[in-house]
Each structure stands twice: as structure tokens, then as C-alpha cells.
Amino acid sequence: MNDKSALKQLIESDEFSNRLNLDRKTYGLVFDRRTLNAIYEVIKKYDIDYINFPISSGKESLIFNIVLRNGETRALKIYKMSTLKFSNTMEYIKGDYRFDKERINRSNVVYVWAQKEYTNLKGLREAGIHAPKPYGFYRNILLMSYLGTARGPAPQIKDLTEGFQKLYDELKRAMWLMYHKAGIVHADLSEYNILYYRKNPYIIDVGQSVSIKHPMAEDFLERDIKNIVSFFTKKDVTCNVKDLYSYIKGGINA
Template identity: 80%
Template sequence: MNDKSALKQLIESDEFSNRLNLDRKTYGLVFDRRTLNAMYEVIKKYNVDYIDFPISSGKESLIFNVKLRDKSTKAMKIYKMSTLKFSNTMEYIKGDYRFDKEKITRSNVVYVWTQKEYTNLQSLKNAAIHAPKPYGFYKNILLMSYLGTSRSPAPQIKDLNDNFNEIYIKLRSYIWKMYNKAGLVHADLSEYNILYYRKEPYIIDVGQSVSTKHPMADEFLKRDVTNITTFFHKKGVECDASKLYDYVKGDIND
């Protein structure tokens, strides 16, 4: 008796591959053949029981709430094979010494990007910075801790109504730690990629984050602190981009 999973049967089915021709017509799609194969491997390797509900949907990735067989909950981030632009990603990969030995092509850049986010999340974990904890990755799929309840994911700070002074003070220290302890600059920090979970801000979406030794690290840091202080200033918090920049670049975390 053939004991293949429904997913594996779908991948190998002639009707699936020929009628939809997913290997060629992948624009805007998440579940092309390569991604389905990667999902199958992730499900086996990490004992995923089932995919529960979508957490977020973006131009370059989708994130799902998934349940493992040990009853734990994780977040599965799937980078789209067709919409992560080679030219956009190379700005954040080229110049990062950690990936100097990677032979990056248009066909494997998504895989390198996934590995890069996993590596960055591991660095944040080691520096005791609130962020999703990395669990594993394979090809274009990243498995990490889920931030939220059984009904819904944690909100972005842009959707909150109060506590902005407290959040800014905590976030200020996390940006310092990220730079001085983890050796990273987020490079796309804003109110859209900071979640509020259990009364704490959590930094997410660190695929583009670069080493502080990256030639563009200083420019990325200036952009980050400008984005953050602009948002919090609108929420009534007394903050200044130049002061935050000087604080992050300083030697003392006061």
C-alpha cells in the first residue's frame, strides 16, 4: 500500500505539475513545486503536525501558525521563490563578511536570505534581545517561535493605543544591544516590524539585517533610528534621532 502524505501526492501528481505548470508560472505564488518540496521536508524533519492559520502575508513572504507533534506552536515563514528580488537583496548580502563564501545566484538567493534571517535571529537570541527564537530552516522556509495567542498573533506596535514611552525605553536598549552585543544593524526597523507581546516589544523581520562591519551599516543605522524616533515622536514620546544614534554608537548602555 502506498503510504505517501497528501502533500507528497500533490507534489508528484501529473495533473498538479502539468496543468498549472508551477515550475514556470510562479509569479505571485507561494506554493510552487520547490516550496512544496521544501515544506514536505520541513514537516518531516521538525515533526510538524499541521498548519493552522496564516499570521501575515507580504510581497516577499507568508507566515503561518503551525502545530508540532509535541503540541508546541511555531511560526513557519515561507519566502516566495519568485518575488524576492535579486537586486534588492544583494545590497544586504554583499559586504556582510558572514556570507562572503556563499556563491549567490538568482536561483539560490532566496535560500541564502532564509539562512541569513536564521543566523540573525540566533545572534539576537544569544544577545538576550526579544525576538522570535529560531528553530530551524530548510531552503526557503524558516521555523521560529510564534508570538501571540491561540486566536491571533501579537500586534504590531503601530496598532497600539498606549504605553509608548515604556516601549520606547525598552526598544532603545534593544537597539543598543543589537548593535553592541549582537553586532547587527536591523536595516529596516520601523513600527511595522516590532511586535508587542507579553508587555514587551519584539523585533522581527531580520532577513536584511547586516553586520556592524558592513560598509553600509552606519547608513542603515541612521535610517533605523530616524524611522523609530519619527514614529514615537508622533505618539508623544520625547525622542531625537541624533541622540538615539549617539546612544547606540556609545560605549555605555545607561
């Protein structure tokens, strides 16, 4: 008898053979062979029982709600191998002293990305910022806590209808902590990458976040601030780029 899981059998079946060149591209929900192998390893390593439901399918990643054998739920983020643009990605790795010593090439850059998101999430939580708890990563896959209920994931703040002043004040504080305590700049902060969970804003999607020592950190910070101010201005919160910038750079809250 062999004890291989259905997934392993699927990977090894003809449907995923090189003949069809399925390894090279990932369209929609079809995974390339390396990703299928990585999913198989992650299922074993983290004792995953089953994939419950898809949460999001974006250009660069797929996110699923999964259930462990012990009944707990998690979010599983799978970075797509083929759509992560090498040159764009390198901009966020080169110059970040934490990662620029890795030997990076087109085929493993996506692995560094998962590791980077794991490290950044850990940093955020250690700094006291609400963010998913990272449980581990393997190749291009990241396992983190699931923000949401059995009915579905927590909403992005862009979909809220009220409470913006309080939210802005909390985010200001989170951005200050991110800069001074975690020592990173988000670099893709917007109303899409902040979830509203248990009455708090949670920062997500930190694969691209860089150390504040990165040569582009200031530019990324300014872009983040502009995005946040432009969103909250539309929601009638009184704020401006200059004030938020001095608040985040200032030491008053130390």
C-alpha cells in the first residue's frame, strides 16, 4: 500500500507532466508543479486537514481559509510563481539589509517574498501592531492567522461606512509604531491592505515592506502617507500629508 495523499498523486499524474508545459505558467487557480509540491509539503508540515474556501484571488497571490487537524482555521497565502515581476520585486529586496544577501534569481525570488512577509508580520506584531500572526512559510507559501468569521473574511476598510475618525487615529499610531518600533515602511499601504477585524484596523500584505534603512524607504513612506490621507479625506476626516508625515517621523510618542 502506498500512503500518498490525493494531492501527491495528482502532482505525479500525467496531467502535470512537462509535456504540456504546465510548469511554466499559472493561470487562474491552476498551480504549477513546484507550487503543488510546496502545498503538499505545507499540508504535511502544518497538519492541514482541508482547504475550506478561497478568500481572494489576485494578480500575485491566492489566499485560502484552511482548517488544521486540530480544528483551528488559518489563512494560507500562495504567491504565484509566474506573475511576480522580477525587476519590480527586486526593488524591495535590494537595499533591504535583512534580505539582500540572499542569492536571488528569477525562480527563487518568490520564496524570498514569502519569507519577507513572514518576517515583516512578525516585526509588526512584536511592535504591538494589529496584524495577522505568521505561523510559518515554506517556499512561496505563507501560513498566518485568519482574520474573519466562518461567514467570511474581515472587510477591507474601504468597505466600511462609519467610524473613520477613530480608525484614522488608530492607524496613525500603527504607522508610528511601524516606523519606530518595527523599523519598516509598509510600501503598499492603502484602504485595501487594512482589514477591520474585532473593531481594530489590521495591517496586511507586507511582502514588499522594507527596512527604514532601505534607500527608497522615504519615498515609499511618502506614498503610503499620501494614500492614507487621500482615503481619509474622502471620508471627511481632517488630515493632511504634512501633519501625518511629521507625526510619523516625530519622536513625541516614544
